[in-house]
Amino acid sequence: MKHLVLFKFVPDYYNEDVFKETKEVFKKIEERVEDIEYVNVYSNCVVRDCNMDLMIEIKLKSKESLGAYLNDNLHRAFASKTDNFLISRVSFDYEE
Numbered sequence: 001m002k003h004l005v006l007f008k009f010v011p012d013y014y015n016e017d018v019f020k021e022t023k024e025v026f027k028k029i030e031e032r033v034e035d036i037e038y039v040n041v042y043s044n045c046v047v048r049d050c051n052m053d054l055m056i057e058i059k060l061k062s063k064e065s066l067g068a069y070l071n072d073n074l075h076r077a078f079a080s081k082t083d084n085f086l087i088s089r090v091s092f093d094y095e096e
Helices: 016-032 063-070 073-083
Strands: 002-009 036-043 054-060 086-094
Touching: 016 036, 016 054, 016 073, 054 063
Parallel strands: none
Antiparallel strands: 002 054, 002 086, 036 054
16 A cells, blocks of 8 residues: 655745655654555655645555554654644555
């Protein structure tokens, strides 16, 4: 299963440092959560009002694996830290 999360941040929050920190945090999450097969973090390359700023792609072994990721302490800390700067967050889960 793939779990995608897209973020739109308030103006002047998102930058290269936030992108790098997000990549570092999600690399650690990937190492900690056994059922994660891989994580990719992408930064939007076209600035438009309707575009999101950041996307995280997580490949999980199964739908049942999602809970372990969502309840991981690093994931929860990341969510708490970024929630104050969000305009929008969208998640999408699908099976290939």
